Amino acid sequence: MNFLILSRLSNLYSTQRLVQAIQGRGHHVAIENPESLCEGHSVDILIPRLGGFRYEESLTNLRQLEKKLSPKKTLNTAANFHQARHKKISAQVLADIPQPRAFETPDCFPVIVKDCLSSQGEGVFLCRSQEELQNCLYKLQGRELLFQEFISESQGHDIRVFIIGDKVAAAMERVAADPRTEFRSNLSLGGIAHPVSLTAEEEQLCIQAVRKLQLDYAGVDLVRSHRGPLILEVNPCPGLEGIEKCSHKNIAEEIVVYAESFLNSHS
Numbered sequence: 001m002n003f004l005i006l007s008r009l010s011n012l013y014s015t016q017r018l019v020q021a022i023q024g025r026g027h028h029v030a031i032e033n034p035e036s037l038c039e040g041h042s043v044d045i046l047i048p049r050l051g052g053f054r055y056e057e058s059l060t061n062l063r064q065l066e067k068k069l070s071p072k073k074t075l076n077t078a079a080n081f082h083q084a085r086h087k088k089i090s091a092q093v094l095a096d097i098p099q100p101r102a103f104e105t106p107d108c109f110p111v112i113v114k115d116c117l118s119s120q121g122e123g124v125f126l127c128r129s130q131e132e133l134q135n136c137l138y139k140l141q142g143r144e145l146l147f148q149e150f151i152s153e154s155q156g157h158d159i160r161v162f163i164i165g166d167k168v169a170a171a172m173e174r175v176a177a178d179p180r181t182e183f184r185s186n187l188s189l190g191g192i193a194h195p196v197s198l199t200a201e202e203e204q205l206c207i208q209a210v211r212k213l214q215l216d217y218a219g220v221d222l223v224r225s226h227r228g229p230l231i232l233e234v235n236p237c238p239g240l241e242g243i244e245k246c247s248h249k250n251i252a253e254e255i256v257v258y259a260e261s262f263l264n265s266h267s
């Protein structure tokens with residue numbers, strides 16, 4: 001099979017691991033920049049790995065590539081990628097799944113403010129007063145925002161659940177480097193990962209969320225709150241490094257096996 005990965009940097013851990021897994025299973029793989037026209041490729045499986053840099057341009061290009069290259073399978077398609085990636089659209093699609101409450105206007109404190117198209121914790125802020133909120137809104141001028149209830153009992157902890165197809169591939173608990181001063185547990189911000197066991201309810205919730213967003217694979221972030229597990233986000237382009245190192249599982253290969261079995265059952 002011919003795989004094409006859209007990735008800005010071919011030496012990123014996740015890109016490298018996918019390449020190894022694809023080649024290890026006897027397939028051909030090419031890597032192109034997410035904004036490339038990808039001339040001359042015959043593609044069975046397209047894997048877009050779109051990051052934050054020039055995200056909207058990359059997404060527009062992905063939409064065109066899906067038509068032009070007509071791959072047999074795209075993990076994950078532009079339409080599904082975007083509705084998961086956009087925090088407000090995703091919250092609406094997941095309306096009947098337990099999540100932190102969303103507010104139309106932030107009028108009680110503390111409140112979480114999220115830049116709808118941010119990732120890696122960079123656009124997520126905790127505002128404890130009107131003054132902090134004003135500063136935050138000033139910084140985020142022109143961005144689409146989601147206002148959300150702060151789940152204080154999570155205390156800098158959350159759980160990343162890696163789903164492939166409709167199965168849990170691995171899970172890890174992430175703890176912010178210093179939970180007294182940092183509520184975001186993203187590994188890119190210094191968070192530390194430990195293996196964790198999920199309850200059946202948590203597993204089902206993550207699988208349901210991924211299914212509703214029609215993703216082939218995803219990283220689901222959830223917090224354990226006083227009212228049970230709540231979904232924070234469903235990441236359509238989850239990193240592989242933290243989860244593979246924490247779980248000692250070959251997640252890249254599981255993604256490739258999923259793509260193979262999809263093609264085999266649809267050919």
Ligand SMILES: Nc1ncnc2c1ncn2[C@@H]1O[C@H](COP(=O)(O)OP(=O)(O)O)[C@@H](O)[C@H]1O
Binds near residue numbers: 120121223
């Ligand atoms: N409503 C919330 N209450 C408490 N902590 C939160 C909340 N939302 C996000 N966080 C923390 O901030 C981190 C980043 O938020 P997330 O919504 O996953 O955005 P990103 O796409 O930037 O990772 C989460 O992993 C979690 O630790």
Ligand SMILES: [Mg+2]
Binds near residue numbers: 186
């Ligand atoms: Mg996250």
